[in-house]
Amino acid sequence: MAADAVALFRIGFGIVAMLGSLRFLARGWVDSLYLAPEHHLTYPGFGWVQPLPAPWMHVHMVALAALGACIALGYRHRPAAVLFTAGFAYTELIDAALYLNHYWFVTLAGLLMVLLPVHHRWSLDARAGRVAPSGFVPAAVLWALRSQVAVVYVFAGLAKLNGDWLLRAQPLRLWLADRAHLPVIGELLDKPLVAYAASWAGTLFDCTIVGWLLWRRSRPWAYGALVGFHLVTGALFQIGVFPWLMIVAATVFFDPDWPARLARTVRARDRIGGSAPTQGIAATHAASSGTAARISRPAAAALVVLAVVQLLLPLRHYAYQTNVRWSEESYYLSWRVMITEKAGHVDYRITDPSTGRTWTAGPELVLADWQAEHADTRPGLIHVTALLIAQHYREAGLPDVEVRADAWVAMNGGPAHRIIDPAVDLAAQARTPAPDRWILPAP
Amino acid sequence: MTLRRAVGAVAVCLLLSTACGGGPDRPSVLTDLADEVVIPAYEKFQADSGALDAAASRLCSGPSDGALSDARAALAETRRSWSYLESMWVGPVMDRRSWAxxxxxxxxxxxEDLISDPSIELDRDRLTNRIxxxxxxxxxxEYVLYESGDPSTSDVLGALGDPRRCAYLxxxxxxxxxxASVVADxxxxxxxxxxxxxxQFAAADGEGLDSVVNDVLFLLESVTDLELxxxxGAMGSAPRPEAIDEGPxxxxxxxxxxxxxxxxxxxIGGRSRPGSGLAPLLGEDLPGxxxxxFTAALAAAQALEPPLRAAAVDSPAAVAAARDAIKAIQIMVATEVVGRLGVTIGFSDADGDSSG
Structure with a gap:
């Protein structure tokens, strides 16, 4: 099938990747989020991933932006995609407090950029003869990209099928009320009915939008709704480049030759308006057609593995038998996009068994304020913080301190409850993928 | 209409009234908070500090035990009203850094160096901007009203016979x-x-609400961790009674x-007006x-024998009980109040799509 939509996906992805990296630099986040903290809240098994020292972390971010540009231009696409994806994943692995679903999407889309032949059309590589120019790709390429986008919506929709979201309109009720100062619509946002409508509409949207996008007759309307949905959520909430990423990514649901069709329509209108005649779509394709770019066998195998992993990751919480919104076990990489509001407070009780003395420390002993804000509500991060506190005292000459957490969390505007067993010495608990018994059950 | 339909209609009406009604809007709650709590508190501080100013002048123009006692009473009242304001450090007081x-x-x-150096003129500009x-x-x-400046005597009135000491006071x-007048006005x-x-406070852009809730949290954290x-000695170091800011x-x-x-x-409103403050935004059960x-924490605090520094040494269990009661408030505010108001305690302006 035509490679136009696929090539446009690559170009859009590259541009968003480039702008996202530049935005990160421009806002000073390399310093405040990577370099300033004394410690990082690492992922299990990835404690060895640490930020580069200044100025190399800045250089790294500039390099990511440049690699994004290379992807968009199709210049040395494959090595650029490999380096971008690896480099982006590295930045995301540094601190779990920085986890964002759309960063995970960027990583996965980057992997697809590596595995799929998306650079044989509208690329400098094709122009320079580094790859055979082709106006066609196997249908699997387009479907792989569509599936990647679909995974986000479907699992985000399934995650919304819970009582808080549907029956109490939480946390949207809290979040929308906090936006009541916005002009024009602000007064409405304070109304519970609006929160209920938004909750149900959001669920319906996420759960069905892929179907509407696949059905040709509903596609333009569905895409319009998708653009509206993301623009509204982007205006209401601070979610960075996520709306733009999804608006660009969802174009893969149009017919594979939609850019050419669109161009043809525009040219036809120009002719009606008296503009000079332009080349037809047939001529456009003739210049770049040829045999379809192929997916190599190893790439195909990798795509299958990637697909299976992506189906399993969001479902792995069934192995934990806890309320994932409360315990956050198996929460990462599972498309639980903005479904819970949590506020927490943790005091760490440190005991020196050699003297029996017990004292209190806050997370700020080892964390930056923004890290502590995340670590106050996520049991996994509370555990890491306890380990960092134990390390802090070990380095101060107290090798065997016990660290317990007096941790309270209120979820979705409800009453506060303990989330960690206060009797358990977290410093003695290993970080494993197994369910953590010291996380108290959801209220 | 059958009974079943009637019950159904009532249920739908109730559901819709619940869903459409909404709570009080934030600007009106913040306006009430300003009018009923914050502005009166600043005006009281203004009046109390004016009375202190007048009492200090009377004391210096005619030193006597009565005048000293009046000045001390005026100081106590001013200190109380300033302490009361600590959760309301928003607006002019922040812009002007009035606490300094x-x-x-x-x-x-x-x-003492300042008072004893005759080359330094103790005028208003000096005292406001240059010290x-x-x-x-x-x-x-408080120091001048309670200490003579001379370790060999406790004669405060006598010390105030020094014109420079009185000029300083x-x-x-x-x-x-x-x-106080500037920030109140x-x-x-x-x-x-x-x-x-x-x-601006009531403008509903969220800043006024964020600021007062963060003020409350900061106050509670200061009291529980940094002071008590x-x-x-509950924070890792040896007991430090001097961490409590308490004068003579x-x-x-x-x-x-x-x-x-x-x-x-x-x-939740003052003792005289329960249910005001931010209470209308906090739902039904939380204000109660x-x-x-608060009642428990205030009772525990009032049960302490002054001075507080001495109580931390002599009656640590009582001070610890007060601290625990205040800590319980801190936890409720940091979790439930913050959660219900959607207040940003924010330290990072980074993106967030991962609330989960």
């Missing part, structure tokens, strides 16, 4: 009163050419009670539970 004029831990040696925050404010007034009291009229802060916690009047307990009272007024917790 009104109350800051004092360095008594530097105060350190640790040489002025309520702590400085009245000058500092005047700067406090002047600052700033709520209802402009002090810097801008709009009166009352309107440190004084008791020994009014730490009284300060603590009024600081808690102010926090309570912001969250907060009220119970």
């Amino acid at each position: 004029v009104v109350r800051w831990p004092v360095a008594v040696d530097e105060i 350190g925050a640790d040489q002025r404010g309520l702590g400085a007034v 009245t000058g500092v009291a005047e700067t406090i009163a002047s600052e 700033g709520w209802t009229s402009s002090w810097d050419g801008g709009e009166p802060y009352r309107g 916690g440190a004084a008791l 009047a020994g009014a730490g307990v009284e300060d603590l009670v009024h600081r808690l009272d102010g926090a309570r007024a912001v969250l 539970r907060l009220s119970d917790q």
Whole structure:
């Protein structure tokens, strides 16, 4: 099938990747989020991933932006995609407090950029003869990209099928009320009915939008709704480049030759308006057609593995038998996009068994304020913080301190409850993928 | 209409009324908070500091035990009203960094150096702009009203016979009163050419709400961890009673009670007007539970024997009980109040799509 939509996906992805990296630099986040903290809240098994020292972390971010540009231009696409994806994943692995679903999407889309032949059309590589120019790709390429986008919506929709979201309109009720100062619509946002409508509409949207996008007759309307949905959520909430990423990514649901069709329509209108005649779509394709770019066998195998992993990751919480919104076990990489509001407070009780003395420390002993804000509500991060506190005292000459957490969390505007067993010495608990018994059950 | 249909209609009506009704809107709650709690508190501080200024002047123009007693009483009242305001440090008081004029831990040696150096003119400009925050404010007034400056005597009245000492006292009291007037007036009229802060506070852009809730949290954390916690040695180091900011009047307990009272007024209204403050935004059950917790914490604080520094040493269990009760409020505010108001305690402006 035509490679136009696929090539446009690559170009859009590259541009968003480039702008996202530049935005990160421009806002000073390399310093405040990577370099300033004394410690990082690492992922299990990835404690060895640490930020580069200044100025190399800045250089790294500039390099990511440049690699994004290379992807968009199709210049040395494959090595650029490999380096971008690896480099982006590295930045995301540094601190779990920085986890964002759309960063995970960027990583996965980057992997697809590596595995799929998306650079044989509208690329400098094709122009320079580094790859055979082709106006066609196997249908699997387009479907792989569509599936990647679909995974986000479907699992985000399934995650919304819970009582808080549907029956109490939480946390949207809290979040929308906090936006009541916005002009024009602000007064409405304070109304519970609006929160209920938004909750149900959001669920319906996420759960069905892929179907509407696949059905040709509903596609333009569905895409319009998708653009509206993301623009509204982007205006209401601070979610960075996520709306733009999804608006660009969802174009893969149009017919594979939609850019050419669109161009043809525009040219036809120009002719009606008296503009000079332009080349037809047939001529456009003739210049770049040829045999379809192929997916190599190893790439195909990798795509299958990637697909299976992506189906399993969001479902792995069934192995934990806890309320994932409360315990956050198996929460990462599972498309639980903005479904819970949590506020927490943790005091760490440190005991020196050699003297029996017990004292209190806050997370700020080892964390930056923004890290502590995340670590106050996520049991996994509370555990890491306890380990960092134990390390802090070990380095101060107290090798065997016990660290317990007096941790309270209120979820979705409800009453506060303990989330960690206060009797358990977290410093003695290993970080494993197994369910953590010291996380108290959801209220 | 059958009974079943009637019941169904009533149920639908109830559901719709619940869903459409909404709670009180934030701007009106913040306006009420400003009008009923915050502005009156600033006006009281303005009046009290004016009375302190006048009492200091009377004392210096005619030193007597009665005048000294009056000045001390005026100081106590001013300190109480400033303590009450600590959860309301928003607007002009923040823009002007008024705490550096009104109350800051004092360095008594530097105060004595200032008083004893005849080459330094103790005029208003000097006391307002050209000395350190640790040489002025309520702590400085307290020092002069309770200490003679001479370790060999406790004759405060006699010491005030020194014109420079009195000039210092009245000058500092005047700067406090002047600052109190500016920040109080700033709520209802402009002090810097801008709009009166009352309107900005209630403008519903979320800043006023964020600020007062963060003020309350900061106050509670300061009390539990930085002051009582440190004084008791509960924060890792040896007990440090001096972590409690308490002058020779020994009014730490009284300060603590009024600081808690102010926090309570912001969250759920004052003792005289329960249910006001931010209570209308907190749902049905939370204000009641907060009220119970404040009652417990205030009772525990009032049960402490002044001075507070001494109590931390002599009655650590009682101080620890008060600290625990205040910590319980801190946890409720940091979790439930923040959660229900969607307040940003924010330290990072990074993106977030991962609330989960």
